[in-house]
Amino acid sequence: xxxxxxxxxxxxxxxxxxxxxxxxxxxxxxxxxxxxxxxxxxxxxxxxxxxxxxxxxxxxxxxxxxxxxxxxxxxxxxxxxxxxxxxxxxxxxxxxxxxxxxxxxxxxxxxxxxxxxxxxxxxxxxxxxxxxxxxxxxxxxxxxxxxxxxxxxxxxxxxxxxxxxxxxxxxxxxxxxxxxxxxxxxxxxxxxxxxxxxxxxxxxxxxxxxxxxxxxxxxxxxxxxxxxxxxxxxxxxxxxxxxxxxxxxxxxxxxxxxxxxxxxxxxxxxxxxxxxxxxxxxxxxxxxxxxxxxxxxxxxxxxxxxxxxxxxxxxxxxxxxxxxxxxxxxxxxxxxxxxxxxxxxxxxxxxxxxxxxxxxxxxxxxxxxxxxxxxxxxxxxxxxxxxxxxxxxxxxxxxxxxxxxxxxxxxxxxxxxxxxxxxxxxxxxxxxxxxxxxxxxxxxxxxxxxxxxxxxxxxxxxxxxxxxxxxxxxxxxxxxxxxxxxxxxxxxxxxxxxxxxxxxxxxxxxxxxxxxxxxxxxxxxxxxxxxxxxxxxxxxxxxxxxxxxxxxxxxxxxxxxxxxxxxxxxxxxxxxxxxxxxxxxxx
Ligand SMILES: Cc1cc2nc3c(=O)[nH]c(=O)nc-3n(C[C@H](O)[C@H](O)[C@H](O)COP(=O)(O)OP(=O)(O)OC[C@H]3O[C@@H](n4cnc5c(N)ncnc54)[C@H](O)[C@@H]3O)c2cc1C
Numbered sequence: 184x185x186x187x188x189x190x191x192x193x194x195x196x197x198x199x200x201x202x203x204x205x206x207x208x209x210x211x212x213x214x215x216x217x218x219x220x221x222x223x224x225x226x227x228x229x230x231x232x233x234x235x236x237x238x239x240x241x242x243x244x245x246x247x248x249x250x251x252x253x254x255x256x257x258x259x260x261x262x263x264x265x266x267x268x269x270x271x272x273x274x275x276x277x278x279x280x281x282x283x284x285x286x287x288x289x290x291x292x293x294x295x296x297x298x299x300x301x302x303x304x305x306x307x308x309x310x311x312x313x314x315x316x317x318x319x320x321x322x323x324x325x326x327x328x329x330x331x332x333x334x335x336x337x338x339x340x341x342x343x344x345x346x347x348x349x350x351x352x353x354x355x356x357x358x359x360x361x362x363x364x365x366x367x368x369x370x371x372x373x374x375x376x377x378x379x380x381x382x383x384x385x386x387x388x389x390x391x392x393x394x395x396x397x398x399x400x401x402x403x404x405x406x407x408x409x410x411x412x413x414x415x416x417x418x419x420x421x422x423x424x425x426x427x428x429x430x431x432x433x434x435x436x437x438x439x440x441x442x443x444x445x446x447x448x449x450x451x452x453x454x455x456x457x458x459x460x461x462x463x464x465x466x467x468x469x470x471x472x473x474x475x476x477x478x479x480x481x482x483x484x485x486x487x488x489x490x491x492x493x494x495x496x497x498x499x500x501x502x503x504x505x506x507x508x509x510x511x512x513x514x515x516x517x518x519x520x521x522x523x524x525x526x527x528x529x530x531x532x533x534x535x536x537x538x539x540x541x542x543x544x545x546x547x548x549x550x551x552x553x554x555x556x557x558x559x560x561x562x563x564x565x566x567x568x569x570x571x572x573x574x575x576x577x578x579x580x581x582x583x584x585x586x587x588x589x590x591x592x593x594x595x596x597x598x599x600x601x602x603x604x605x606x607x608x609x610x611x612x613x614x615x616x617x618x619x620x621x622x623x624x625x626x627x628x629x630x631x632x633x634x635x636x637x638x639x640x641x642x643x644x645x646x647x648x649x650x651x652x653x654x655x656x657x658x659x660x661x662x663x664x665x666x667x668x669x670x671x672x673x674x675x676x677x678x679x680x681x682x683x684x685x686x687x688x689x690x691x692x693x694x695x696x697x698x699x700x701x702x703x704x705x706x707x708x709x710x711x712x713x714x715x716x717x718x719x720x721x722x723x724x725x726x727x728x729x730x731x732x733x734x735x736x737x738x739x740x741x742x743x744x745x746x747x748x749x750x751x752x753x754x755x756x757x758x759x760x761x762x763x764x765x766x767x768x769x770x
Contacts, residue, residue, distance in 0.1 A: 226296070230299060301487070323473045343386070349378060364400055431455050432456050486581035489588070673707055683700075688759060703751040
């Protein structure tokens with residue numbers, strides 16, 4: 184697949200919209216490590232490796248898929264060599280801790296590289312993404328000896344990481360998991376149980392796979408408060424750090440899937456495997472959430488990356504494919520390229536307006552992750568609150584829009600979009616999983632509305648509205664009118680939340696409303712991102728064409744997309760009777 188990283192756009196976000204230099208200067212841990220020139224150089228190198236090494240593997244990887252032969256999981260041709268080059272160049276450890284061999288780059292920059300890798304190949308991206316997430320969790324919650332043994336190998340890409348939560352009877356509801364961990368006299372644990380759907384659970388890309396496994400101790404309390412987290416390597420590690428004997432971890436099967444066919448999705452069996460506690464006993468979910476927040480943003484970015492890749496394919500096609508005539512062309516003569524037609528332009532504008540807003544939100548969320556981790560005082564506290572609220576929103580809204588974008592791009596191709604050779608149907612298949620794993624989008628919506636908005640009686644959302652109000656002061660026409668419209672939407676979101684919080688059938692009301700509420704919030708936040716981009720573009724030094732294009736996309740968003748938020752709010756009822764009334768056995 185031909186892919187061109189949108190570098191100008193990415194640099195505009197860092198430099199003009201989010202003033203990355205000022206942010207980095209304000210944080211001691213980042214001020215020495217990074218400046219705009221270094222960031223630009225990293226993005227350029229990222230563009231080269233994703234365009235030249237990873238994107239060319241995407242189509243063949245899909246055709247060949249992962250194979251499971253005599254107990255071994257084999258990735259498609261070229262994957263192992265490409266992964267080694269990718270890891271050796273430092274990309275897995277880009278945002279890792281410098282003390283243990285990571286590059287210490289801010290997440291605000293890392294999200295842009297993540298997007299490039301997902302645009303180039305979803306399946307390839309997942310191996311590095313899970314590894315970086317596992318390393319983040321070990322760095323935040325692991326004992327010093329675990330950090331020293333595992334982090335350098337994960338950052339260097341010699342070993343990879345996997346996240347082992349799901350079991351056949353335990354998906355969204357982790358309290359039902361059955362994998363057991365028994366404490367040993369030497370302080371280690373022995374794990375027995377079976378996990379399903381484990382991404383990168385086994386493969387031939389690296390010499391060891393480091394599993395982060397949720398399990399229960401025999402005397403653990405019931406429910407989600409009795410879950411602990413363990414590090415379980417596929418191969419034990421010798422005292423000198425080399426790979427040792429097998430550790431009772433085996434792959435039982437590899438799933439056959441709709442998409443991401445080059446990503447190994449494994450059944451992983453633990454048979455008295457040696458493991459080490461990460462974080463505190465029975466507090467495994469807290470520790471796992473460090474990894475999940477990171478992965479959730481990353482999986483959101485899978486949606487964005489697919490939207491961008493689909494846009495590039497669709498624009499090229501729409502410029503070349505000639506069918507019908509544009510208005511005023513009369514009869515006879517050659518047909519026009521389909522990009523002249525209003526309906527085709529609508530589809531391209533839909534994709535661009537959500538992808539560019541989503542990219543801005545990914546950088547903003549990355550910035551809040553950096554400030555929550557490395558900032559101090561009130562700045563740190565506020566950033567942590569925003570990360571908690573924006574992560575489920577970004578995961579679900581980016582991926583819902585990602586699927587819509589790839590389907591719109593497929594539509595631009597007409598019948599050719601359904602045929603494999605153009606690559607757009609692979610994007611539709613590959614992006615679909617992003618709405619399901621890492622917590623389904625329904626679960627993200629419940630998290631946003633139930634815990635993050637209503638959990639503090641709308642305080643975090645009110646604070647966000649105050650920030651938006653202040654940041655968007657001083658806009659000229661027509662943006663001032665859009666700002667008024669946007670602030671009214673934030674008020675409507677707060678009112679609706681209060682209404683649901685007071686519902687006499689509160690739990691059903693929240694559960695029935697959550698997805699619509701998340702979508703309405705998504706449009707509001709994208710509107711904020713669009714006005715920030717317009718303001719920065721008009722004040723900055725970008726080319727006039729870039730500024731004008733941003734303005735046109737912003738107008739499209741406000742005229743054609745934002746009104747959808749009204750619909751989503753309108754269908755939410757305080758009394759969810761219309762959804763809950765039908766008896767279960769009438770479905
Ligand atoms: C390709 C692939 C890769 C994966 N990778 C990993 C991995 O690396 N590690 C890992 O641990 N897992 C992984 N998973 C598992 C994935 O995270 C789960 O499939 C997902 O969390 C949903 O769980 P489930 O499939 O059991 O669905 P269920 O939990 O059974 O959900 C079914 C439906 O019910 C809804 N639902 C469930 N509970 C509620 C509720 N309380 N309120 C409202 N709606 C609800 C859900 O939103 C969904 O629509 C992967 C899955 C796939 C397919």
